[in-house]
Structure formats: structure tokens, C-alpha cells
Amino acid sequence: MLPIAGLFGVHNHTVSLALELILLFLAIIWIALIYWTFADARRRIDDGIVVGVATLVSLIPFVGTLIYMIVRPPEYLEDVRERELDIEAAEARLAQVxxxxxxxxxxxxxxxxxxxxxxxxxxxxxxxxxxxxxxxxxxxxxxxxxxxxxxxxxxxxxxxxxxxxxxxxxxxxxxxxx
Ligand SMILES: [Zn+2]
Ligand SMILES: [Zn+2]
Structure with a gap:
């Protein structure tokens, strides 16, 4: 078995297996959060460098993604574009009438x-x-x-x-x- 359980002074097989599963589960969530941060940042931020920084911050397990969620732009880029198009269309409509x-x-x-x-x-x-x-x-x-x-x-x-x-x-x- 993996030596992780030994680090915690656990020698019981069942307990060490459970501990390893929990750690594996947390690692999967951590990787998923990094990916989620990257994907979410790409939808909200226009600048590639800033997206990279956001992804780097999310490498700090769990806390990084939390920090990102606090400081991220409130709107998706496509919503911003949609709103701009709406405003343009409204101006054109006003000009027509x-x-x-x-x-x-x-x-x-x-x-x-x-x-x-x-x-x-x-x-x-x-x-x-x-x-x-x-x-x-x-x-x-x-x-x-x-x-x-x-x-x-x-x-x-x-x-x-x-x-x-x-x-x-x-x-x-x-x-x-x-
Ligand atoms: Zn005026
Ligand atoms: Zn006249």
C-alpha cells in the first residue's frame, strides 16, 4: 500500500485504505477545481495573462479557488457583448422612430x-x-x-x-x- 497512511501513524489496513481514499477524493476535487477555475476565468476574462494568474492562484488547494471566486469579474464576456449589442440595437430603434x-x-x-x-x-x-x-x-x-x-x-x-x-x-x- 501507499506510505501515506504510515505518515499519520496509522497501521490498520482498513483505516489506512479509508484515509487514502479520502486523500484521493480530495486530490480529484482539487484538480477539478483548478480546471473549473481555468474554464470559468476564460469565460469571464479577456486577457490570457490574467486567466493564467487566476489558474495559478487556484493551485493553492481549495483556498485558491475561493480567492478567485471572490475577485473574479461578475459577468461572463458573452453577457457583456450581448448587453452591448442590446444597447446598440436600442439606439438604432430609437433613431428609426x-x-x-x-x-x-x-x-x-x-x-x-x-x-x-x-x-x-x-x-x-x-x-x-x-x-x-x-x-x-x-x-x-x-x-x-x-x-x-x-x-x-x-x-x-x-x-x-x-x-x-x-x-x-x-x-x-x-x-x-x-
Ligand atoms: Zn445635451
Ligand atoms: Zn420656414
């Missing part, structure tokens, strides 16, 4: 907001003619045909009346003025 996020603070805004209600920064300019929100790329307001960047009071009422009055005053003969 006309919801947008503020480019400055990521707050949910509607597409015709002029200002972000959260960070108060300017999102769009209103049309000077009809005050509807204009897309930054538009060169003409699609609602009232005002050209973007032009004051509608200038396009609708050129300063003709004032000029006329100036001209009549200036152009009138002195006899008319008296």
Missing part, C-alpha cells in the same frame, strides 16, 4: 428639439421665417421656402419704401418743400 440622442450629453431628444433640455446646448436653428427647426444641411426651409441664413423681412420687404421716401425728399424741387 425619430428619437435621437444629444451629441453632447447622450440625453434622449426628439428630432425637432432646438435645444437639449438636459445640457441646454443648441441642437438645431429655427427657421427665421416660420420658426420650424431646420436640419443643419438644409439650404432652404422646406416649410416656408425661406432661404436659410437670410432674414425674411429683407426678402419680403426690401427697403424700397424708405429709399423711395429718401429719394422723393432728396429729389423734390425746393419749391415743393416750401
Amino acid at each position: 425619430g428619437m435621437h440622442v444629444c451629441p453632447h450629453c447622450d440625453y434622449a431628444v426628439e428630432k425637432d428639439f432646438l435645444r437639449c433640455p438636459n445640457c441646454l446646448r443648441k441642437l438645431r436653428d429655427p427657421c427665421v421665417g416660420c420658426s420650424k427647426p431646420l436640419h443643419p444641411e438644409w439650404r432652404i426651409c422646406p416649410y416656408c421656402e425661406t432661404e436659410v441664413g437670410l432674414d425674411p423681412t429683407l426678402t419680403r420687404r426690401p427697403r424700397r419704401p424708405r429709399r423711395e421716401s429718401e429719394q422723393t425728399i432728396g429729389g423734390r424741387p425746393p419749391s415743393d418743400l416750401i
Whole structure:
């Protein structure tokens, strides 16, 4: 038989056999825990070196795996990726139904907001003619045909009346003025 039982001062065959079986059982559990730590670390940690360190720690019988379980990342890598995909999909869905996020603070805004209600920064300019929100790329307001960047009071009422009055005053003969 193995000399392990002798180390403990046990000479009874049945007892030494039982002791050896217990030690064998513990050794199997220890190896299984090392493998479990390695497999679990691979599912949670992206860095190969850190996985190696975690496996090395688990070589400390039983306590190593316990330490690993305390400090391991709480989420599986695939759950993290799944959550990121969910967020991307949700953002795409929001964009489709006309919801947008503020480019400055990521707050949910509607597409015709002029200002972000959260960070108060300017999102769009209103049309000077009809005050509807204009897309930054538009060169003409699609609602009232005002050209973007032009004051509608200038396009609708050129300063003709004032000029006329100036001209009549200036152009009138002195006899008319008296
Ligand atoms: Zn904002
Ligand atoms: Zn307009």
C-alpha cells in the first residue's frame, strides 16, 4: 500500500485504505477545481495573462479557488457583448422612430428639439421665417421656402419704401418743400 497512511501513524489496513481514499477524493476535487477555475476565468476574462494568474492562484488547494471566486469579474464576456449589442440595437430603434440622442450629453431628444433640455446646448436653428427647426444641411426651409441664413423681412420687404421716401425728399424741387 501507499506510505501515506504510515505518515499519520496509522497501521490498520482498513483505516489506512479509508484515509487514502479520502486523500484521493480530495486530490480529484482539487484538480477539478483548478480546471473549473481555468474554464470559468476564460469565460469571464479577456486577457490570457490574467486567466493564467487566476489558474495559478487556484493551485493553492481549495483556498485558491475561493480567492478567485471572490475577485473574479461578475459577468461572463458573452453577457457583456450581448448587453452591448442590446444597447446598440436600442439606439438604432430609437433613431428609426425619430428619437435621437444629444451629441453632447447622450440625453434622449426628439428630432425637432432646438435645444437639449438636459445640457441646454443648441441642437438645431429655427427657421427665421416660420420658426420650424431646420436640419443643419438644409439650404432652404422646406416649410416656408425661406432661404436659410437670410432674414425674411429683407426678402419680403426690401427697403424700397424708405429709399423711395429718401429719394422723393432728396429729389423734390425746393419749391415743393416750401
Ligand atoms: Zn445635451
Ligand atoms: Zn420656414
